Structures are given as structure tokens and as C-alpha cells.
Amino acid sequence: MIEVRSLVKCFGARRVLDGLSLRVEPGQPVVLIGANGAGKTTLMRILATLMRPTSGSIWVGGLNVCSAGRQVRRIVGFLSHQPLLYEDLTAEENLRLYARLYGLADERGRVGALLERAGLAAWRAERVRVFSRGMQQRLALARLFLHRPHVLLLDEPHSGLDAPGLELLEGLLREAAGAGDTILMATHDDVRARAVGWRVQRLAGGRCMPAADVAVDGACGQGAHGG
Amino acid sequence: MRVSFLRAVWAVARKDLATEVRTGEMLGGVWVFSLLGAFVLGLALDLRGDAAREAAAGVLWATVMLAGTLGLNRSLAREQAGGCLDGLRLAPVDRSTILFGKAVGAFLVMGLAEVLLAPFISVLFGADLLRWPLLLVGGLGTLGYALVGTMLATVALRARAREVLLPVLLLPIAVPLLIACVRATQVLAAGGALAAAGRWLRLLVVYDLVMLAVAMLTFDAAVEE
Amino acid sequence: MHVEGGKVKAGCTGFLLAIVGAGVMLAALAMVFLVAPREATMGDVQRIFYFHVAFAWVGFLAFLVTGVSGALYLVWRAQGLDWLGSSSAEVGLVFISAALLAGSLWARLTWGTYWTREPRLTISALQWLVYAAYLMLRRAVDDPQRRARLGAVYGITDELHQYFVPSRSAEGLDALADALGSFLGAWLYARVARLAAGAVSR
Numbered sequence: 001m002i003e004v005r006s007l008v009k010c011f012g013a014r015r016v017l018d019g020l021s022l023r024v025e026p027g028q029p030v031v032l033i034g035a036n037g038a039g040k041t042t043l044m045r046i047l048a049t050l051m052r053p054t055s056g057s058i059w060v061g062g063l064n065v066c067s068a069g070r071q072v073r074r075i076v077g078f079l080s081h082q083p084l085l086y087e088d089l090t091a092e093e094n095l096r097l098y099a100r101l102y103g104l105a106d107e108r109g110r111v112g113a114l115l116e117r118a119g120l121a122a123w124r125a126e127r128v129r130v131f132s133r134g135m136q137q138r139l140a141l142a143r144l145f146l147h148r149p150h151v152l153l154l155d156e157p158h159s160g161l162d163a164p165g166l167e168l169l170e171g172l173l174r175e176a177a178g179a180g181d182t183i184l185m186a187t188h189d190d191v192r193a194r195a196v197g198w199r200v201q202r203l204a205g206g207r208c209m210p211a212a213d214v215a216v217d218g219a220c221g222q223g224a225h226g227g
Numbered sequence: 228m229r230v231s232f233l234r235a236v237w238a239v240a241r242k243d244l245a246t247e248v249r250t251g252e253m254l255g256g257v258w259v260f261s262l263l264g265a266f267v268l269g270l271a272l273d274l275r276g277d278a279a280r281e282a283a284a285g286v287l288w289a290t291v292m293l294a295g296t297l298g299l300n301r302s303l304a305r306e307q308a309g310g311c312l313d314g315l316r317l318a319p320v321d322r323s324t325i326l327f328g329k330a331v332g333a334f335l336v337m338g339l340a341e342v343l344l345a346p347f348i349s350v351l352f353g354a355d356l357l358r359w360p361l362l363l364v365g366g367l368g369t370l371g372y373a374l375v376g377t378m379l380a381t382v383a384l385r386a387r388a389r390e391v392l393l394p395v396l397l398l399p400i401a402v403p404l405l406i407a408c409v410r411a412t413q414v415l416a417a418g419g420a421l422a423a424a425g426r427w428l429r430l431l432v433v434y435d436l437v438m439l440a441v442a443m444l445t446f447d448a449a450v451e452e
Numbered sequence: 453m454h455v456e457g458g459k460v461k462a463g464c465t466g467f468l469l470a471i472v473g474a475g476v477m478l479a480a481l482a483m484v485f486l487v488a489p490r491e492a493t494m495g496d497v498q499r500i501f502y503f504h505v506a507f508a509w510v511g512f513l514a515f516l517v518t519g520v521s522g523a524l525y526l527v528w529r530a531q532g533l534d535w536l537g538s539s540s541a542e543v544g545l546v547f548i549s550a551a552l553l554a555g556s557l558w559a560r561l562t563w564g565t566y567w568t569r570e571p572r573l574t575i576s577a578l579q580w581l582v583y584a585a586y587l588m589l590r591r592a593v594d595d596p597q598r599r600a601r602l603g604a605v606y607g608i609t610d611e612l613h614q615y616f617v618p619s620r621s622a623e624g625l626d627a628l629a630d631a632l633g634s635f636l637g638a639w640l641y642a643r644v645a646r647l648a649a650g651a652v653s654r
Contacts, residue, residue: 403616437615438612441608441609448604
């Protein structure tokens with residue numbers, strides 16, 4: 001569960017998030033839509049403990065993000081714009097690094113299983129440098145689910161995904177939602193947001209707009225036409 | 228899913244070392260640049276005999292510390308590519324593991340560069356820098372340098388013009404290290420016993436401890452977004 | 453936030469400080485040139501010393517302020533502390549430059565060279581470089597909070613490292629170094645023990 005109350009984030013004089021409040025229940029995924037620069041990424045990064053808020057209270061999985069950062073990171077999985085992969089290491093080495101950092105018991109088994117699932121088993125000993133964008137995204141997805149997070153934060157997960165990647169993402173998200181995980185996905189692609197059938201929340205002016213009215217307007221519709 | 232601090236530090240260090248083994252960027256950069264520096268200084272200063280021998284220690288440590296900034300920049304640049312630093316920060320471990328993991332990597336690479344550099348400087352300047360006790364001096368000095376250097380490289384990462392900024396930030400801080408290393412090396416290279424360099428070694432140990440404490444205290448703030 | 457509200461108050465205290473400062477300065481100058489006896493060997497040249505030392509003290513004190521306010525900033529995150537630290541650094545840079553010039557002049561008039569390997573001069577020069585580095589760092593960061601944070605980190609590092617620069621009182625340095633070392637060693641032990649126990653930290 002994610003609960004945000006009156007979140008404010010300033011960068012110098014600029015107020016990117018202005019008293020934002022949001023609630024995401026377990027098993028009921030939410031799609032966050034908003035124009036580029038609306039603050040979606042900033043919100044996600046604060047929830048993932050990568051950034052400190054200027055003020056406000058944020059609770060993830062019942063834990064306060066500011067005081068219990070480490071425990072929050074244990075249960076949160078964050079998919080960023082960037083793949084978070086070391087290009088000079090192999091796919092397997094990348095996953096094993098994260099497996100070690102998350103203290104997973106069955107390192108080898110878990111890494112192997114996820115590589116299989118992502119369809120990258122044949123490429124496990126290849127450096128990430130030679131991977132296509134789609135393959136890198138798939139590996140990033142494998143990294144995301146490595147430590148079995150209960151709270152998923154996805155920032156534009158569809159960008160750069162190839163067909164098998166799309167299938168993988170949808171499959172994993174379906175399972176996660178079914179298992180009662182808390183999912184928050186940010187995207188500017190409005191069409192996809194509706195297609196997935198989740199509750200849609202619009203972010204504009206540094207706040208969340210009332211959920212009731214989510215009409216497609218010019219600002220949010222940028223990604224709708226072939227995004 | 229408790230992660231031991233040491234295990235996390237080793238995981239990060241191992242990752243850096245694996246990359247280094249594969250690409251050799253850091254070691255190559257530091258070693259070649261130090262060698263170049265020593266050579267250029269040798270030519271420019273045009274020292275002979277005793278003067279050259281006395282200058283050897285200074286040339287060794289000065290060039291290594293200058294070249295080290297290149298290596299440190301490389302080390303942190305790797306974390307920038309692909310946003311990997313975020314990946315490390317997302318792990319449920321104390322953020323100082325990032326500092327220590329990378330500092331271990333930097334220490335090993337620079338240590339190796341120094342060992343590979345010493346014979347060349349010995350020849351170029353006619354000094355005998357190939358003595359066992361020098362490993363202790365080098366070890367202590369490089370340890371402090373790697374710690375402070377990694378931390379300041381992280382600070383510089385968050386600023387503009389970081390390649391220029393890091394040497395400017397690091398070198399003033401490294402001056403006590405430089406002086407202590409050079410003096411101790413001079414004493415040992417001239418055939419003195421370890422005890423004779425005791426004062427400088429003690430300074431190195433205290434410096435390392437203090438910088439360790441400073442780094443642990445402030446790294447969280449440095450690596451914050 | 454504080455600046456607007458306290459403008460009038462600041463104006464009054466500023467004025468008072470200026471008056472008091474000017475008065476004390478005049479008195480000090482009078483004492484330097486009129487009251488202090490003429491030095492036997494060097495003559496009036498020796499009077500530079502009063503300025504040089506004073507400049508140097510202020511120069512180092514200013515950095516102490518920067519270091520301490522930086523440390524406090526990291527704890528309390530009050531922007532005012534950052535302003536204090538950075539203004540102090542700018543002031544310190546001016547004074548250290550003055551100390552270097554006075555010291556150099558002194559060296560020239562006493563020993564005939566503009567620069568000697570004398571510890572005081574070397575430390576002042578090093579401090580100048582530290583100030584320059586600090587101010588360069590600040591200029592390289594746009595976001596004010598980040599600038600404050602990184603400045604604080606560097607300020608603390610610098611302040612603590614200063615105790616290591618070999619200075620004129622070698623014995624004093626060693627004692628201080630040992631004391632500092634043992635204190636920090638103890639603190640480190642406590643910290644490592646806490647980490648090993650798996651305590652939660654941010």
C-alpha cells in the first residue's frame with residue numbers, strides 16, 4: 001500500500017510537486033498519467049527513497065519513507081527510465097550483483113529462473129553492451145522482480161519494449177496484481193493506460209486531479225498516437 | 228533477507244574489479260598517466276645525481292595522486308552510465324557500502340599502478356624505491372587517498388565540470404598524505420629502518436582513521452540526489 | 453524567508469557593528485603604529501606582523517565557521533546555515549589573500565625572497581586553495597539544496613583535514629592527531645558495531 005499526504009517537492013524556487021496526495025491499495029493497480037514534466041518521475045523517485053521530499057508524509061507498505069528508508073527499499077521494486085545495468089558486465093553478473101545486494105538466499109537459482117522467464121537464458125554470459133534496447137528492458141524487468149517486491153513502481157515501463165518484452169511485462173504485472181501487490185505505473189501514453197483497465201490518476205500542476213474525470217486532453221494525449 | 232554489510236561491500240567491489248579486469252580502463256589510465264607525468268617531470272626538471280635521487284619519492288607520489296583523479300573519475304563515471312548509481316542506492320543496505328565497495332576497488336587498482344610504477348621511477352631518477360617497507364607506506368597512503376577520493380568523486384559527480392572539479396577538490400585534501408608519503412619514502416629509500424619513518428606512518432594512520440570517519444559521516448549526504 | 457522580515461533589524465545591527473568595528477579598528481591601528489615599541493633588529497617592518505597574523509587568524513576562523521555551519525546544515529537542513537557558510541568562505545578568501553600578501557611582503561623585507569618554505573606561509577597558501585576549491589564547487593552546482601549539501605560535505609572534510617597539515621608546533625600536532633584519532637577510532641567502533649547489529653539507518 002502507498003499513502004501520500006500533502007507531498008511537496010521544490011527544486012530551488014520551482015515547486016514540482018505541490019501538496020500531492022495519493023493512495024494506492026494492494027491488488028488495485030493505479031496508472032498515473034500526466035504530461036512530460038508534470039512530476040511523475042519525481043514522485044516515483046521519492047516513493048523509491050531515491051529523493052527526499054521537501055515536506056509531506058509518505059508511507060509505503062506501512063513504513064515511513066523518510067525514517068525507515070532501508071526497510072522500504074527491501075519491499076519496493078523501481079523501474080526507472082534508465083536500465084540500471086552495467087554494460088561491461090554480463091546479464092548474469094548484473095543480476096547476481098543485485099541478488100547479492102538484496103541478500104537473496106538462492107542467488108543462482110533465482111537469477112537463472114528470471115533469465116529464463118525473460119527469454120535471455122541463451123544470452124546470460126553476454127555483456128549487456130551487445131544487447132538490443134528491447135533485451136535491455138527485459139533484463140531490467142528481470143532485475144525489478146528479482147527480490148520479489150510487494151510494491152512496484154514503474155516509470156514508463158513500455159518504452160523500448162519489444163514484443164516478447166511486452167508479453168513479459170503484462171504477464172508479470174497480472175501475477176503481481178493477482179498476488180495483492182501494490183502497483184503504481186507512470187506513463188504519458190494514455191491509450192495504454194486505458195487498455196490495461198486499471199484506475200487512472202492524472203497528475204497536473206504538481207497535484208493529483210480528482211479521479212472521477214479523466215478526459216483525454218491535449219496535454220496528456222501526446223503519447224496516444226503511436227507514442 | 229538481511230544483508231551483511233561486508234557482503235554488500237564485497238559485492239560492489241567485486242563488480243568494479245570484474246569491470247576493471249575486462250576493460251582495464253582505470254589501471255591503464257592511472258599507470259600510463261603517472262608514467263607520462265614522471266617522464267615529463269624528469270625532462271622538465273633536468274635533475275642529476277643526488278638531486279634526482281632525492282626527487283624520486285616526490286615524483287612518484289605526486290604523479291600517482293594526480294593520475295589517481297583520472298582513475299577515480301572513471302570509477303564514478305561507470306555508475307553514471309545507465310543510471311547505475313540509482314541501482315546501488317535502491318538496495319536495502321547502508322549507503323556507505325557504495326563508498327567502501329568502490330574505495331576497495333580504487334585502492335586495489337591504484338596500489339597495483341604504484342607497484343608497476345615504482346621500478347620505472349627508480350630507473351628514471353636513480354633511486355631505490357623497491358623496498359618492502361615501502362609497501363606499508365604505499366598501502367596506508369593509497370587507502371586514505373582511495374577513501375577520500377571516492378567520496379569527493381561522488382561529490383563531483385553531482386556537480387558540473389566534474390573532471391576538472393575532482394582534482395581541485397581532492398588535491399588540497401590529499402596534501403598531508405602526499406607530504407607524509409614522500410617523507411616516509413625518502414627515509415626508507417635512503418636505507419632507514421621503518422622506525423625512523425615512524426612519525427610519518429603515525430600521521431598516515433591517524434589521517435586514514437579521521438578520513439574514514441568523515442567519509443562515513445558525510446557520504447549519505449554526498450550521494451543523495 | 454528570514455531576509456525580508458529581518459531587513460530593518462539587520463540594518464540597525466549592521467550600522468552599530470560598523471561603528472563599533474571602525475572604532476576598534478582605529479584604536480588597534482593606533483596601537484600598532486604608535487604604542488607598540490619599535491623592534492630592535494627589523495625596525496618598523498616588523499609591524500607587518502600584526503596585520504599578517506590577524507589576517508591569517510581570521511582567514512582560518514572563517515573556514516572553521518564554514519565547516520561548522522556545514523555540519524549543522526547536514527543535521528538541520530536550514531538554508532540560513534548554508535548562507536552563513538558560503539559568506540564566511542568568501543570573507544575568508546579575502547583575508548587569506550591578504551595574509552598571503554602580507555606574509556610575502558614580510559618575507560621579502562626580512563629575508564629577501566617573496567616566498568619561503570616557512571610553514572605558516574605554506575598553510576595559508578593551502579587554505580587559499582581550499583577556499584578556491586570550495587567556491588568552485590559551489591559554482592558548479594545549480595540546485596540550492598544540493599549546493600548546500602555538497603558544500604557542507606567538502607567543508608567538513610577540509611576542516612578536519614586541516615589538523616594534519618604539518619605546522620610549526622610539531623609536538624602539538626602529534627598530540628592533537630593522536631587525540632583526534634583515538635576519539636574517532638572509538639566512534640568508528642561504535643558505528644561498525646551498530647551496522648553489524650543490523651540497525652536501520654536511512
